[in-house]
Amino acid sequence: MSNTENKYFAPPWMKYPNCPSESLFWKNGSGAEYLLEYEKLDIEDEEYLNLFPKPLVYTDDVKADDSLSDEAHEYLDYEFKPLFVKLWTPDAKPKYSPEYVEDEYIFMYDTLYDDKSNVVQIGVKHYHSLAQLVTFAQMLLSDISSSLWDELKYTVYLNSIYYFFVSDINFVNEILHTGDKVIVYKSDNLELGMNKNxxxxxxxxxxxxxxxxxxxxxxxxxxxxxxxxxxxLSGGANSVERCMCNHH
Known part of the structure; x- marks a missing residue:
């Protein structure tokens, strides 16, 4: 459904981008009300989904392949697994193996990891920082086995950083502003990031x-x-865009 200016009612995954489809958020309150209104409009056709594709975090469509252990398969098939353990690729491996050529990469600094000024929400749960979320996930998976954490830690990092960015449209704009540059996460933690020797x-x-x-x-x-x-028409965005006047 569009209005006279060819604008569209927001899909649930953009109205509430931190709430995947299986979240309890959609079962009652504002989430349930919005979902009911969206479903009444009956607008989710091929054209609409081409304009507003569902993010990987919203669905659970990616299934583990045979490269993952039986333990990982069992955990990923568990109905009540945490929402931050959702595969983006069947092998749970990074998409990129970048080359780091001087002047062709940009730095992101590890201050954002411990930043408590922006709560990271996933469904109905809130985390004070990326660090708290990742630490909790590591404890949860490592309690089962250290090998399970090793297999799925990149998946946790990937989901966590996605939810961090989409929590605020200004963070979305900031990451998109980096274009296709290789990103170096500058940190003394040489698993999470890189530093110069x-x-x-x-x-x-x-x-x-x-x-x-x-x-x-x-x-x-x-x-x-x-x-x-x-x-x-959609009842307001989850965050408001600020002026990006200093960006070129």
Whole structure:
């Protein structure tokens, strides 16, 4: 359904981008009310979904392949697994293995990891920071086995950073502003990020930087037609865009 200006009623996954379809958020209150209104409009056809594709975090369509252990398969098939353990690729591996060429990458700094100024919401649960979310996930999976955490940790990083960015449309704009640049997550934690050694060379796995690049791809896909949403018709956006006047 569109209005006279060819604007559209917002899909649930963009109205409440931190709430995947299986979240309890949609069972009552504002979530249930919005979903009911959306379903009454009966607008989810091929054209609409081409404009506003469902993000990977909203569905549970990606299934594990045989490269993952039986333990991982069993955990991923568990109906009540945490919402931040959702596959983006069948092998749970990073999409990118970037080359780090001087002047062709940009830094993201690890201050955002501990930043408590923006709560990370996933469904009805709230985390004070990315660090709290990742630490909780590591404890949860490692309690089952350290190998399970090793297999699924990148999946946790990927989901966590996606939810961090989409919690605020200004974060969405910031990550999209990086274009197709390789992202280096600058950190002394050489699993999550990278730093320069005594020879001036970057060292580290940069898993969080790679997750940011993969999340950026998904955000590009999902938010490509954000400007076509009629937020007045949809009851308002979950966050308000600020002026980006200093960006070029």
């Amino acid at each position: 005594d020879d001036g060379n970057l060292v580290g796995e940069n898993l969080m930087g790679i997750a940011m690049m993969q999340a950026r791809d998904e955000i590009k896909r999902v938010y490509a037609n954000y400007d076509l949403i009629d937020w007045e």
